[in-house]
């Protein structure tokens with residue numbers, strides 16, 4: 649496995665030092681990023697099938713504790729990597745992880761998070777409970793301190809039914825977008841990523857695969 653990681657880095661170094669040095673800075677960066685992506689895709693799909701760690705969310709707390717020191721070290725490691733390299737790598741990893749994890753067997757985000765709601769979403773959710781907006785707000789939401797943001801307070805969420813969202817098609821945007829891994833320059837949001845790593849098997853597996861793909865050596869952590 650390690651050889652393939654090294655091969656990718658060699659490819660990147662080759663392109664960086666030979667062809668790209670002849671080009672102007674803007675074009676150089678674009679091409680460099682393309683070669684980084686091509687090298688990564690070649691490595692990822694041709695040489696190394698992805699290994700998802702199958703797990704129940706209840707196993708996460710113990711694994712997270714076990715990996716606390718390693719994760720601190722990884723945080724420093726990715727801090728030194730180019731944002732685009734991390735984003736490109738995640739663009740390939742995330743769909744594969746999502747394909748292999750069945751959210752209907754989990755529902756853990758709906759047990760832990762308190763989704764933010766727009767006024768329109770409050771209205772939709774209130775109608776699902778056959779309540780007025782005001783009653784729904786009073787019973788199920790609160791306002792974030794110092795802001796106008798409303799969020800659902802109940803944990804687990806009142807719409808969760810045996811790991812499944814009972815209003816799936818009408819769920820709020822903050823539920824649809826979870827776990828928010830497709831942000832550009834994701835390393836700027838690393839603290840949040842690692843918060844969700846503690847509760848979400850998709851995030852956990854994504855971060856663990858990212859460690860491998862960027863050549864992080866966990867034994868030196």
Ligand code: SF4
Nearest residue numbers: 758805807808813823
């Ligand atoms: S509205 Fe649905 S998706 Fe959102 S937290 Fe509640 S159960 Fe989960």
Ligand code: SF4
Nearest residue numbers: 751754755756757848
């Ligand atoms: S998004 Fe993550 S925490 Fe939520 S149901 Fe899917 S795997 Fe579980």
